[in-house]
Amino acid sequence: MGRWEPDARERLVRAALDLFGEQGYENTAVAQIAERAGLTKSTFFRHFRDKREVLFGGQDELAEVLTTGIAEAPEGAGPLAAVGAALVAVSAWFTDAQRAYGPQRQAVIAGNDELRERAALKMVGFAVAMTDALKRRGVAELEAAVAAELGVLAFQRGYDAWLEAGGDFGEITRRTLRDVREAASSLEGAE
Amino acid sequence: MGRWEPDARERLVRAALDLFGEQGYENTAVAQIAERAGLTKSTFFRHFRDKREVLFGGQDELAEVLTTGIAEAPEGAGPLAAVGAALVAVSAWFTDAQRAYGPQRQAVIAGNDELRERAALKMVGFAVAMTDALKRRGVAELEAAVAAELGVLAFQRGYDAWLEAGGDFGEITRRTLRDVREAASSLEGAE
Numbered sequence: 001m002g003r004w005e006p007d008a009r010e011r012l013v014r015a016a017l018d019l020f021g022e023q024g025y026e027n028t029a030v031a032q033i034a035e036r037a038g039l040t041k042s043t044f045f046r047h048f049r050d051k052r053e054v055l056f057g058g059q060d061e062l063a064e065v066l067t068t069g070i071a072e073a074p075e076g077a078g079p080l081a082a083v084g085a086a087l088v089a090v091s092a093w094f095t096d097a098q099r100a101y102g103p104q105r106q107a108v109i110a111g112n113d114e115l116r117e118r119a120a121l122k123m124v125g126f127a128v129a130m131t132d133a134l135k136r137r138g139v140a141e142l143e144a145a146v147a148a149e150l151g152v153l154a155f156q157r158g159y160d161a162w163l164e165a166g167g168d169f170g171e172i173t174r175r176t177l178r179d180v181r182e183a184a185s186s187l188e189g190a191e
Numbered sequence: 192m193g194r195w196e197p198d199a200r201e202r203l204v205r206a207a208l209d210l211f212g213e214q215g216y217e218n219t220a221v222a223q224i225a226e227r228a229g230l231t232k233s234t235f236f237r238h239f240r241d242k243r244e245v246l247f248g249g250q251d252e253l254a255e256v257l258t259t260g261i262a263e264a265p266e267g268a269g270p271l272a273a274v275g276a277a278l279v280a281v282s283a284w285f286t287d288a289q290r291a292y293g294p295q296r297q298a299v300i301a302g303n304d305e306l307r308e309r310a311a312l313k314m315v316g317f318a319v320a321m322t323d324a325l326k327r328r329g330v331a332e333l334e335a336a337v338a339a340e341l342g343v344l345a346f347q348r349g350y351d352a353w354l355e356a357g358g359d360f361g362e363i364t365r366r367t368l369r370d371v372r373e374a375a376s377s378l379e380g381a382e
Contacts, residue, residue: 078379117312124311142348142374149340150375157333183333184375187341188269 009047010097011037016054017101020108025051025115055105055115058093059122063129065090070133079139079147083130084177087155091170094162102163127152154180200238201288202228207245208292211299216242216306246296246306249284250313254320256281261324270330270338274321275368278346282361285353293354318343345371 015036019028030051034044048054069089073082109115127148134144157180158173206227210219221242225235239245260280264273300306318339325335348371349364 080378117308120315121308121311124315140374142344142370143377145344146341146371146374147378149344150337150378153333153336153340179333180337181378183331183337184341184378186334187271187338187372187375 008037008039008043012039012044012047013054013101016051017104017108021104025108025112052115052118055109056118056122059125062090062093063125065093066126067129067133070130070137073137079134079137079143080150080177080181082134082137082139083147083151083154084174086130086133087151087158087173087177088170091168091173094159094169096166099163099166106163123152123156126155150180150184151177199228199230199234203230203235203238204245204292207242208295208299212295216299216303243306243309246300247309247313250316253281253284254316256284257317258320258324261321261328264328270325270328270334271341271368271372273325273328273330274338274342274345275365277321277324278342278349278364278368279361282359282364285350285360287357290354290357297354314343314347317346341371341375342368 012033016028016033019032019036028051030044031041033051033054034041037044048057066086066089069086070082072089073085077085109119127145130148130151131141131144134147135141139147154173154177158169158176161176162169162172203224207219207224210223210227219242221235222232224242224245225232228235239248257277257280260277261273263280264276268276300310318336321339321342322332322335325338326332330338345364345368349360349367352367353360353363
């Protein structure tokens, strides 16, 4: 079992999601996940810090890709175009394998308050990362914050649409970003 | 000490914030807060569930007032006008006494990861409450979500401006909501 397991990560994710669904997230120990996957606990910990990371792993890397996507958007691109570029930049993460796990992962999160909070904080983290990246492009603070929040709404809606129907994540979020932008324009003036 | 203490709540808040500032939030026990305030632990627990609630108490009530403010906005009011009405409805909460604690409270929160997360989740909760209230007014889901997010940005900015300069909270957030709305309008189209 100490030998190289090329598909260890995927087996661990599969085992964890199955166990979370069968007996609840709270009632599942790392040792059980490893056992179900036919692997050792130390193999688990080579891939994940804890069982929560099976659900939320890659968050920092994703924030980093969003940041880079904004930084590398064409010089003349406005804030929303830069956010759109960031959403395209992360699309490589949203593979068919990821999509296969999606509904099960969402069901586990929906059933647990702490996990729902964690998911909400993940989105807050993405908004902060995008706001900061936009400010580094010279976008004014308020415009940056608004564009980032609209970007997060587009990201969430795009993710749901992609889980439901599949397709190219970048193309889908480009569409949801346009929808969000139109919704913002349709709002009446505040006075 | 078991007798009625009319200013117990305020004394507890003052003692807690002082201790959090002096020795750190993590290192402060409820017993110490009560002692500093010259009250008993059981008096503390009549006012607050735990020490965190000294910082975040009233969150559910505030969400409720936002919800009611949106529900009771004039029939013809658009989503942003309804959000503006909600921000005016909560302004009664933002008293001079509240404002006096504000900077100390914010410093404690800024210095602790868990508290920063809690503050972020409070805003997520307000966004959810306002989105739901707008949907109950017949606002389409996406417009409701966008208006609520803009409302939260206006709330946060308004709170900061109010802490800094004082004044009427409702009037200040009416101005920040207009600023946020203008920032959203100034964003270029997504394509």
